[in-house]
Amino acid sequence: MIKKEVKKSLIKAIGKSKVFDEKEYLITYSYDATRVEYLPDLIVFPENERDIERILKIAYKYKIPVTPRGAGVGYSGGALPYNRGIVMVFTKMNRILNIDTKNFIAEVEPGVVTYELQNECEKKGLFYPPDPASLKTSTIGGNVSENSGGPRCFKYGVTLNYVLELECFLVNGDKIKVGSNVIKDVAGYNLKSLIVGSEGTLAVISKIILRLITLPELRVLFRVDFKSLSAGAEFINKVINSKIYPSVLEFMDRSSILASSKYMEVSFDNDINASIVIEVDGNEIEVKERKNRFIEVLKDYEILNYEIAETEEEQEELWKIRRNISPAISGLSPKKINEDIVVPVSKIPETVEFINKLAKEFNLLIILFGHFGDGNIHTNLMVDPDNPEEMRKSEIVLNEIFRYVISKKGSITGEHGVGISKKSFMKYQFSNREIELFKQVKRVFDPENLLNPGKIF
Numbered sequence: 291m292i293k294k295e296v297k298k299s300l301i302k303a304i305g306k307s308k309v310f311d312e313k314e315y316l317i318t319y320s321y322d323a324t325r326v327e328y329l330p331d332l333i334v335f336p337e338n339e340r341d342i343e344r345i346l347k348i349a350y351k352y353k354i355p356v357t358p359r360g361a362g363v364g365y366s367g368g369a370l371p372y373n374r375g376i377v378m379v380f381t382k383m384n385r386i387l388n389i390d391t392k393n394f395i396a397e398v399e400p401g402v403v404t405y406e407l408q409n410e411c412e413k414k415g416l417f418y419p420p421d422p423a424s425l426k427t428s429t430i431g432g433n434v435s436e437n438s439g440g441p442r443c444f445k446y447g448v449t450l451n452y453v454l455e456l457e458c459f460l461v462n463g464d465k466i467k468v469g470s471n472v473i474k475d476v477a478g479y480n481l482k483s484l485i486v487g488s489e490g491t492l493a494v495i496s497k498i499i500l501r502l503i504t505l506p507e508l509r510v511l512f513r514v515d516f517k518s519l520s521a522g523a524e525f526i527n528k529v530i531n532s533k534i535y536p537s538v539l540e541f542m543d544r545s546s547i548l549a550s551s552k553y554m555e556v557s558f559d560n561d562i563n564a565s566i567v568i569e570v571d572g573n574e575i576e577v578k579e580r581k582n583r584f585i586e587v588l589k590d591y592e593i594l595n596y597e598i599a600e601t602e603e604e605q606e607e608l609w610k611i612r613r614n615i616s617p618a619i620s621g622l623s624p625k626k627i628n629e630d631i632v633v634p635v636s637k638i639p640e641t642v643e644f645i646n647k648l649a650k651e652f653n654l655l656i657i658l659f660g661h662f663g664d665g666n667i668h669t670n671l672m673v674d675p676d677n678p679e680e681m682r683k684s685e686i687v688l689n690e691i692f693r694y695v696i697s698k699k700g701s702i703t704g705e706h707g708v709g710i711s712k713k714s715f716m717k718y719q720f721s722n723r724e725i726e727l728f729k730q731v732k733r734v735f736d737p738e739n740l741l742n743p744g745k746i747f
């Protein structure tokens with residue numbers, strides 16, 4: 291428990307309206323989207339860099355753990371206070387400081403919601419592509435700390451590809467700047483790449499400079515339905531190799547579409563066992579050509595049905611099915627163990643088959659969907675935590691899946707991060723020596739293990 295003296299110091303340093311230890315606050319900030327609970331001792335809401343510095347200095351003096359938090363919609367427990375202490379919530383540092391149309395950069399505070407930044411950029415004809423499905427809630431600070439991806443990352447790359455510069459605070463309250471606001475910069479070690487995706491364990495990010503690109507003139511979205519799961523999975527490679535240059539290549543299995551259709555109260559064709567969502571973008575000529583070429587590809591392939599969404603409204607409707615899968619399937623069982631494994635795209639069909647075989651063998655409902663264009667398969671084990679047999683089986687299945695993914699030269703996580711939930715699987719992807727190196731890096735930044743302790747390893 292934190293001493294009264296600490297709370298007093300914090301209130302004196304940043305003001306009463308930014309420090310809370312009432313039970314309702316502690317409970318609210320003890321969760322993220324993993325639905326695991328770790329209770330903090332204190333919640334603080336910095337409103338500027340001076341607040342961050344003062345909070346960190348006080349926490350460092352009293353050796354209290356600090357866990358940075360954005361919107362708390364992380365899927366690996368990254369924002370949870372594993373060792374209690376202070377949760378530093380960034381939702382009040384949510385200003386877009388500048389969108390520079392001459393240099394194609396945006397300067398933002400970490401609490402800016404991803405979707406809001408995208409909208410503001412679009413108003414100026416600019417595009418910030420990283421688009422996690424949680425974009426209407428998640429913050430840029432959270433996205434940077436998890437190196438988030440999303441459907442459009444297939445063509446445009448992940449968050450790291452858009453981070454130019456970060457202003458950060460080290461655990462003792464010292465301020466640093468990593469990267470720079472120009473695209474080409476090879477001076478010194480690349481600390482920016484180390485901090486992006488470090489899950490709040492190395493530094494607290496206070497300002498972010500992002501690279502923007504020109505907004506594509508047009509977008510067209512397709513949904514293609516398949517009678518068989520394997521036909522859908524195989525189609526991914528076909529599309530990648532047919533010079534359509536899709537900006538999105540998303541996959542949904544039968545259970546995902548069924549659940550999302552029910553959730554949205556729209557009809558469902560009972561013959562569907564897989565669907566692919568494909569987007570092409572570009573200028574008018576490019577989009578027309580890519581659309582026609584795609585329709586030609588479809589003729590050579592055994593599909594059940596397809597639809598095209600040309601207007602913004604039609605596209606929004608189609609996206610809703612994909613984006614509502616997560617909340618929709620959450621209602622199917624008391625617990626959803628949500629993994630985001632990655633395999634090389636050529637291995638997708640066999641991986642899907644492998645997981646389905648395991649599901650049948652262990653009599654578990656495993657729902658598959660996700661960013662298959664870059665090999666990122668969201669694998670959801672639907673279980674009941676009060677059923678010990680089901681939990682035992684799910685543990686065996688998870689271990690099998692992770693071993694398989696690594697044997698195919700993939701990764702245990704493509705975008706959700708390791709946090710708390712994937713710590714025990716790190717040994718499949720990294721040697722002891724490699725994990726020891728991670729720990730050494732952590733010690734350089736945070737010798738006393740106070741910044742978001744208990745995460746990654």
Ligand SMILES: Cc1cc2nc3c(=O)[nH]c(=O)nc-3n(C[C@H](O)[C@H](O)[C@H](O)COP(=O)(O)OP(=O)(O)OC[C@H]3O[C@@H](n4cnc5c(N)ncnc54)[C@H](O)[C@@H]3O)c2cc1C
Nearest residue numbers: 360361362363364368423429431432435438439490495705
């Ligand atoms: C329905 C749903 C769909 C999702 N879809 C996707 C998807 O398509 N792609 C994807 O990549 N993820 C997805 N996610 C996961 C999640 O939304 C992302 O990881 C997102 O980036 C989390 O943002 P957040 O603001 O909620 O961060 P939080 O969950 O609050 O925090 C995430 C991590 O960032 C750290 N952090 C936050 N702010 C700072 C800061 N200022 N300085 C230092 N560290 C900080 C925290 O300590 C924590 O480790 C999804 C989640 C949900 C619930």
